[in-house]
Amino acid sequence: MDLFNLTKSLMNIPSTSGEEEAVGFFIRDHLTELGWNVELQPVSANQDNVIATLNGTPRVWMSTHMDTVPPFISPTEDDEKIYGRGACDAKGIIAAQIMAAEQLRKDGINDIGLLYTVEEERSSTGAKAANEHSLAAKCEFMINGEPTDNDLAIGSKGSFRLKIKTSGKAAHSAYPEQGDSAIEKLLDILEDIRRTRFPHDEFFGETTVNIGEINGGIALNIIPPRAEAGFLIRLTTEREPIETALENIVRGRGEIEVLSCSEPVKLHEVEGFSRKVVRFTTDIPHMPNWGTPLLIGPGSILVAHTKDEFVLKSDLEKAAELYVGLARRLLD
Structure with a gap:
């Protein structure tokens, strides 16, 4: 199967976070047919990481995630592009890495491994499970794949997910003085957060805050007794100063619920590659046992x-070539 057909075959299998089983089975079967030793590492019910090797102790690994964000969009193509969910994030990357690994193998290089994880788009549970695998300690370099325009990322921001919840007292909306609006409390907190200037880092850039979800209330004629907002903060520093700033803003007006956190990371640089810092986060912070990371x-x-x-x-096509060249450099 060539690079483009492999990409489309992977994309044809829906695999939103939590539903990666079928695409994992496809990758397992494809790699097994090619002669790889393949292990399915259980993560949770119907979720398995795919781990493939040619020898017992690969020094260089290539990795990315099998899950996608919703909704499923089936692949289409023209002469220049492949369109659809997972085209660049990250089914095309899986295909390019497999093709690169096969080229290295044809050239007599077997000191490589492939690792494909579940649930990167939500909480990186697959990466956390992979970090405990015994093969991690034998890995020297992990080449992680994300859409970087084929530039080598030398750093990526962190990701801090949380909710702020407020409580009030329900009452008839005609008599608002009898109640206490949780939504109005939440709006005040949100306005204070929007006015706050969070830390800036010379290397990673600005800390940014996305208020991604707002929920609350019962009905239009009831003073709302509860409300909540969900945030994703792109970290340029450690979590602690951001969390402290949020606690000072909330000041007892609500509760902070931390959902997950990935710290910003600096990544391995290799001469001869175009380089940049990316604003998104990856599985890398959750796999510290897998050697020196590249992206x-x-x-x-x-x-x-x-x-x-x-x-x-x-x-x-360029990515497959870059993966081959990068692996060779790291193995020298």
Whole structure:
């Protein structure tokens, strides 16, 4: 199966976070047919990481995630691009890595492994499970794949997910003085957060805050007794100063519930590659046992997670070549 057909075959299998089983089985069967030793590492019910090796102690690994964001968008193509969910994030990357690994194998290089994880798009449970695998200690370099426009990322921001919840007292909306609006409390907190200037880092850039979800209330004629907002903060520092700032803002007006956190990371640099810092986070912070991390892959993060997601076919071909060259450099 060639690079483009492998990409489309992977994309044809829906695999939103929590539903990666079928695509994992496909990758297992494909790699087994090619002659790889393949293990399914259980993560949770119907969720398995895929781990493939050619020898017992690979020094260099290539990895990315099998899950996608919703909704499923079946693949289409033209002469230049492949469109659909997972084209660049990250089914095309899986295909490029497999093709690169096969090329290395044909060249007599077997000191490589492949690792494909579940649930990167939510909480990186697959990466956390992979970090406990015995093969991790034998890995020297982990080449992680995300859409970086085929530039080598030398750093990536962290990700801090949390909720702020407020409570009030329900009452008839005609008599608001009898109640206490949780939504109004939440709006005051949100306004204070929007006015706050969070830390800036010379290397990683600005800390940014996305208020991604707001929920609350019961009905239009009831003073709302509860409300909550969900946040994703792109970290440029450790979590502690951000969490302290939020606690000072909330000041007893609500409760903070931490959902997950990935710290910002600086990544391995290799001469001869275009380099940049990326604003998104990856599985890398959750896999510290897997050697020195690198980050590179085809496609643009600006179209990932959108209805117009695509990857240039030429970028897929270039990525496969870059993975081969990078692995060779790291194994020298």
